[in-house]
Amino acid sequence: MIQILPHSTLLQYVYNELPPERQREVEEALQHDPDLAATCADLLLAQRALDGVRREPRPETSEAILRYSRTFLSKS
């Protein structure tokens, strides 16, 4: 049986926000609905692309934060 899942549910699935039983329902639906699976793949690809944009601050900035934290400790 082909289930019609709302896109919002699929989005929550992609971001791992569904309880286990709802997650299983989505996985079942993905196996029987190629369009849904393709939409899911698109979401995963966009998600993966966004991961690549992630950036690191300069080490000096992290060090400045840690230094401040130590100063704060010594004051308290």
Add this chain to the structure above:
Amino acid sequence: MDLLQPSDSALISLYLAGQESAFAILLERHRSRVFTTILLIVRDEDVAEDLLQDTFIKAIHTMKSGRYNEEGKFSPWICRIAHNLAIDSFRRGKRVPHVSLTDNEILNNTLTVADDGPDDILAREETHTRLRALIQELPAAQKEVLLMRHYGDMSFQEIADATGVSINTALGRMRYALINLRKKMTANSLDYDSNLTPFDTSPVCVQRIAS
């Protein structure tokens, strides 16, 4: 998830008990997503570095003064602080936004695969720079949800609460953000660019299950 890694909650407890190294782990764990969230809003490297410091300084004060709510999750909390500071800064608009591609510092800061040569790193950074530009083109409400969910690690319910909309509205905005982004990526020939998926691509196998 690595079960040997202490939870954020445990690290905060250790930090408040005087273990400075616990805070160092907490910072290392979260600085990238907080910095990315800020950078994608203010679009200025130097401002983002300053705001990252401000964010963590604010967090240190809140934790040390006993005002941190242990029931909440650290990641969405710190990202909410960062988001608010970044939005305030961007609205003040003191600086002209710039994200330079040629700056060697950016290349040094990019997460890379160890075996990649300079050309691969440069190509990937070019691709990511173009993607960052596409994110900037999204409508403000969509971009806000995207940053909070993807980089801020806030749940859709937390985003709904923080932005004063229903969870369905937050989900709808995220959906359109991703759809718009995919359309823009396709239009900009970023769709099948291997630079965007240099790592494990296993989750995409979902597509093959359907056949």
